Amino acid sequence: MEKTTPSLPERIHVVIPLFNDWPAVALLLERIRAVTEPTLLSRLAFLIVDDCSAVNYDTLPSGIGQSLSILRLYRNVGHQKAIALGLAYLADQPDQYPVIVMDSDGEDRPEDIPHLVQRGFEKPGHVVFAHRAKRQESLVFRLFYAIYKSMFRLLTGKVITFGNFSFVPAAQLRKLAHISEIWNNYPGGVIRSRLPYTAVPLERGRRLAGESKMNFVSLVLHGLSAVSVLIxxxxxxxxxxxxxxxxxxxxxxxxxxxxxxxxxxxxxxxxxxxxxxxxxxxxxxxxxxxxxxxxxxxxxxQPQFIPARQFRDFVDKLEKVY
Known part of the structure; x- marks a missing residue:
């Protein structure tokens, strides 16, 4: 019997955390428009979580997908917390749709969005992560990343080979928004939650514009936050x-x-x-x-921070671009 492909949902949200990276996100949106098949592109609704950027955008591309909105935060909370707030905001909406989480700099390649969506169809109910089969960083970074993965496995007994680039099915969105651990580390929180998850091997792209805000201290803190989720x-x-x-x-x-x-x-x-x-x-x-x-x-x-319950304390406003 011939295998049938499930139809796309009427909307797929794309959560993009951002801090001052407006030129990169503009190029990212244009890249998504250029490489995404029209049927899928017409379903995408973009939500940029502005982590209290010090600068604002000059212009952003228009007419890409269904909509583009900016969730403005009162204060800078960091990359992982911005993702948690974006997911919590969408989980609070009356209608639930699948969500794609991706970075604003282009290192999460728009070409791979269909692969995440397809894997989500093949594994219904699973959070689908992009497993980094090939990385573009320097040898030093890859060496420290290998050490981090080894230490994470030694300390927690879990294997982590993925980052934030992921597909969250609509059925799991509200559950995920009620998991306190995603406040510190999104992928680690999914592991801790015991929600079903899987990974698809994808290549990591290159930054589209500007320079990375991550330094050695930030990378170490990011690794410690992942370990702390499984304290x-x-x-x-x-x-x-x-x-x-x-x-x-x-x-x-x-x-x-x-x-x-x-x-x-x-x-x-x-x-x-x-x-x-x-x-x-x-x-x-x-x-x-x-x-x-x-x-x-x-x-x-101690009381746990539940993003779904407390996200409003951090949200300034929702700005509709189109």
Whole structure:
């Protein structure tokens, strides 16, 4: 039997977080118009989440897709929080439609939008991420990114090979907007939410205009925010590591005492310093474990920020461009 392709929904929202990148987003919209098939293009409704930019746009392209709106925020909240606010705003609307999340700089290629949508049809109910099969960054960046992925897997037990570029089905939008963890890190929040998700391998593009606002500090903070979303799993793994260190230290001290008192093996004079060092390791492991327990307990008892409930506190106005 011939496989039928599901029809496109009447609207697909495109959430684009932005901070001062108006020239790049203008080129991005023009690129979307140039490469997107007309049937799909006519369904797209663009929502730029302006993260309290210091400058405003001069002109923006018109007549691309169904509409173009700008969600103005009262203050700068950062890239991940801007995405959460955009999703929460759309989840608050009476009618629910699928949402594509993409960056404003062009590194999320417009050519790949159909692939995300098609994968969403193949995996109904799944959040579909763009897995970066090929990256355009420098060797140093790719090296640190590989270290980040390895550390993330070691600390959380999860594999993360994707960023923000994604397709959210309409059925999952309101659920996603009620997940507090997307406030800190959008992809990490989806992982933590246990909502079904999948990924499609896509190439990362190049920035269309301007320079990236991300520096080394920003990248480190972004990585830490992803790990913090899974703080409970991370804490358990760190506590287990501390337990292993304590067991190894106790075993080493016991071995040294055994060699000293029950064998004729000559013990060097620095053995006492070694025993003291192992005792310090045991004390530090205990204190770290205790600190992690208090952090997790504090995390569980403090009220969580739910984007769907509190997004209005950050939204200044919705500006219709067309």
């Amino acid at each position: 409970e799993t991370t804490a358990v793994r760190l506590v287990l590591f501390c337990v292993i260190m304590v067991v190894a230290s106790v075993f080493s001290i016991g071995l040294l005492f055994y060699l000293k008192f029950f064998t004729n093996t000559s013990i060097p004079g620095w053995t006492s310093y070694l025993v003291v060092s192992f005792l310090i390791v045991i004390l530090q492991a205990f204190l770290i474990s205790l600190l992690l327990v208090f952090i997790v307990l504090s995390y569980r008892t």
